[in-house]
Amino acid sequence: MAIILLLSVTIASAQIKNAKTETVKIYGNCDMCKSTIETAGNLKKVAKVEWNKDSKMATLTYNSTKTSQDEILKRIALAGYDSDKFLAPDSVYDKLHGCCQYEREAKVAVSTEMKMETTTTENHANHASHSDTAVAKQQVDTKLKVVFDSYFLLKDALVKTDGKAAATLAKDVSTALNAVKMGELAMDVHMIWMKQMKGLMASAKNISETQDIKRQREFFISFSKSMYEVIKVAKYDTPVYLQFCPMANDGKGANWLSKENAVKNPYYGSQMLTCGKTVETIQ
Incomplete structure (x- = not known):
């Protein structure tokens, strides 16, 4: 078994550039677990996972310039495995x-450790660790804030019925979306980002490829739905208002997000600027 595993790791290393190999413990029981764990962790030519159901140890081989141990383990956690x-x-x-x-x-181990930390004085190493975590979180928040700010600017262009500006700003949104590193996100944000990222990218692309304000507003409906799902989990540094116009979307109604409680309707602009109401405050 050891020889087979060694050969497997050697082959994986040969197929993956800038290969780094690490061994970590992943909890599971059976061959079905093995299949799920390895499928979740594997990325073609980027990452390879080999998990042993008896030892619960996994060998991770990955391109260290394109992914990390944390990103692999997060994917596996999202598949159900600690x-x-x-x-x-x-x-x-x-x-x-x-x-x-x-x-x-x-x-159990993590819960116990967290409980102990709350009842003891942190040493210098813990302070350094918390500082690093705070810096990482600040960086993630900054990247997400750029996404949200780009959305608000796009919304404002639609309020002004400026299709040319909206197309340009939608490209900025796409750039901001691509800059977010999913592996650095907190677990709850990571989960929702995985679900909504594809829709966000598609909507931004569609808006950027036309200057037809009617079409842009149609795409903005689904774009706002996806953005709402993200921002209600990731939050923003000030309150964000979910607003609703009953006339939009051919009378079916449509939502959008705003940093202002005062309604400025992106679906009708000056035609019905104040049509709508705030239905939720996210803070």
Whole structure:
């Protein structure tokens, strides 16, 4: 078995450029777990995961310039499997097949560690660790804020019925979306980003490829739906208002996000500038 694993790692290293190999513990039970863990972690020519159900140890081989151990383990956690660094969401774990629902040792260990940290004085190393975490979070928040700010600028262009500006600003949105590194996001934001990113990218692209204000506003409906799902989890540094116009979308109604509580309708502009109302405040 050891020889087979060594050969597998050697082959994976040969296929992956800038290969880095690490061994980590991932919790699971059976061959079905093995398949799910490896499928979640693998990325063609970027990352390869080999998991042993007996030892619970996984060998990660990956291109260190394109991904990281954290990104791989987050994907595996989102598939339902704990590691010592990342815990699977309870809702995902609960949906695993009965034979795959392993004892959650990692969750107990992490919970115990967190409890101990709250009752002891942090040493210098802990301060350094928390500082690094704070810096990382600040960077992530900044990238997401650029996405949100780009959205608001695009919304303002639609309020002004400026199709040319909207097309240009939609390109800025696409650039901001591409700049977000999913692997650096907090777990809850990571999960929603995975679900909404494709829709956000498609809507921004569609808006950027036309200056027809009517078409842009149609695409903005789905764009706003996806953006709402992200911003209500990731939050913004000031309150954000979800607003609704019952006349938009051929009378079906449509939402948008605004930094101002005062209604300025992006679907009608000056024709019905104040048509609508605030239906939710996100803060």
